[in-house]
Amino acid sequence: MDWSETRVRFAPSPTGYLHIGGARTALFNWIYAGSRAGKFILRIEDTDTERSKEEFLKEILESMEWLGMNWDEIYYQSARFDIYREYAQRLIGENKAYEKEGAIFFKYSFESIEVDDAVRGKISFRELPKAEEVIIKSNGTPGYNFSCVVDDALMNINCVIRGEDHLSNTPKQILMYRALGFDVPHFAHLPLILSPGGGRLSKRFGATSIREYRDLGYLPQALLNYFLLLGWSPGSNREIISVEEAKKIFDINQVNKTGAAFSLDKLNWLNAEYIRKISLEEFSDLIYNYLKEKACLSESADREYVKKVAEVFQTRIFKLSDLIEWSGFCFRDSIEYAEDTKKILSTDLSPQIKLLIERIKAIGDFEAGVIEKEFRRLAGDLGLKAKVLVHPVRVALTGRRIGPGLFETMELLGKQKVIARLEHLISYWAKKQ
RNA sequence: GACCCCAUCGUCUAGCCCGGUUCAGGACAUCGCCCUUUCACGGCGACGGCGCCGGUUCAAAUCCGGCUGGGGUCGCCA
Numbered sequence: 001m002d003w004s005e006t007r008v009r010f011a012p013s014p015t016g017y018l019h020i021g022g023a024r025t026a027l028f029n030w031i032y033a034g035s036r037a038g039k040f041i042l043r044i045e046d047t048d049t050e051r052s053k054e055e056f057l058k059e060i061l062e063s064m065e066w067l068g069m070n071w072d073e074i075y076y077q078s079a080r081f082d083i084y085r086e087y088a089q090r091l092i093g094e095n096k097a098y099e100k101e102g103a104i105f106f107k108y109s110f111e112s113i114e115v116d117d118a119v120r121g122k123i124s125f126r127e128l129p130k131a132e133e134v135i136i137k138s139n140g141t142p143g144y145n146f147s148c149v150v151d152d153a154l155m156n157i158n159c160v161i162r163g164e165d166h167l168s169n170t171p172k173q174i175l176m177y178r179a180l181g182f183d184v185p186h187f188a189h190l191p192l193i194l195s196p197g198g199g200r201l202s203k204r205f206g207a208t209s210i211r212e213y214r215d216l217g218y219l220p221q222a223l224l225n226y227f228l229l230l231g232w233s234p235g236s237n238r239e240i241i242s243v244e245e246a247k248k249i250f251d252i253n254q255v256n257k258t259g260a261a262f263s264l265d266k267l268n269w270l271n272a273e274y275i276r277k278i279s280l281e282e283f284s285d286l287i288y289n290y291l292k293e294k295a296c297l298s299e300s301a302d303r304e305y306v307k308k309v310a311e312v313f314q315t316r317i318f319k320l321s322d323l324i325e326w327s328g329f330c331f332r333d334s335i336e337y338a339e340d341t342k343k344i345l346s347t348d349l350s351p352q353i354k355l356l357i358e359r360i361k362a363i364g365d366f367e368a369g370v371i372e373k374e375f376r377r378l379a380g381d382l383g384l385k386a387k388v389l390v391h392p393v394r395v396a397l398t399g400r401r402i403g404p405g406l407f408e409t410m411e412l413l414g415k416q417k418v419i420a421r422l423e424h425l426i427s428y429w430a431k432k433q
Numbered sequence: 434g435a436c437c438c439c440a441u442c443g444u445c446u447a448g449c450c451c452g453g454u455u456c457a458g459g460a461c462a463u464c465g466c467c468c469u470u471u472c473a474c475g476g477c478g479a480c481g482g483c484g485c486c487g488g489u490u491c492a493a494a495u496c497c498g499g500c501u502g503g504g505g506u507c508g509c510c511a
Binding site for chain 2: 012103105230315
């Protein structure tokens, strides 16, 4: 065993999904380990046999993998109950613990404890609320603080990086380390992530599990980058940073002390930045898989077609789920005109559209540049400004007032569909008469 | 209530440790202009902040104290 090696851990409890706060804690541990060529250990704290669920464990592991936070070792506390009991017995033998009502209690005296925290500096606790702590419950399972201390010591964790909500557990745990004769590790208590409003996370703030973010089409790189910005700054006015780069410059001592409110706006911006940054091929594959998973692709949509869709939407969405709404016209044949398009369709331009259809039919190479030329020529011939035709045509093709460039849209849909949708617009006007 | 933590634009932050170079820099959001067939992208610009009160000092966002405000913890949950 190399005692000088950096070893940190993330210790989730499978009593719920991996949420934002947990993922951020895991990330800082992972980055810290990476920054010092250390080991990142995953410890599943499944001591509460009632509340721990296989489903949650599976989800936590999947989310960790999806985020790319690979671990070097994994342990399950449920497999280590004997170890905790053994150490508890030892404390009883040394008269530092006693058995009562089937449980084992660790007793400690009120004494001033100083915690040297990497984020906050020295913190003194002058008194503790209790004088005893359950370390083995009457059902034989260990109490949190005890199993945590025993494991961190046995697993040679030398820096405990966790949320600030654990700060008040720390003096108690230090007392346990001392009682057991273990070295006390270094501590780093991360500021909490707050709800957008500033309060406690999860209460009245919908999306908190990592799975939900994946479902909404956020990229893992963007999520990771955003978490990094919550409580840490790469400096030099930088916002966009990969985990690889972060590992090179991360310093736990530079982590902020203040709780950070989660901002969906900023996450959306970052996600959009990452979407724009990746290659068209990569983005195309991403949305192909995503839309397929969401059953939003039409039968005929192949990878080539999706790539064209990708091209026109890459600079227009924040997250992949935006596509479900915005790219519907690419995969569905029936176009319904949105409510706010009525004004654009108020003038019947049937004769002009009929002419447009004729011109379109005559185009050999149905490509955006050519289409635009023909379109503008027709507008000129009719003595109309191009936009007079552009807007109703966009509504005819997409059902919406806003969308990608019209000529790219036409190329994307192909001559047949464009003509069919323009004819549908003419019949819409006819019916209105 | 007890114990503990924190405090720079609406939000995330740089600066604070090593006081003057800062009438506080960046980003998101918002608003405006340019580009333009719409939306977006891109470019340019605007708005907006050192919680309050004292102290130390020639000088404080930066150091000290108090106040106020926010947060966390007080389970045989983790």
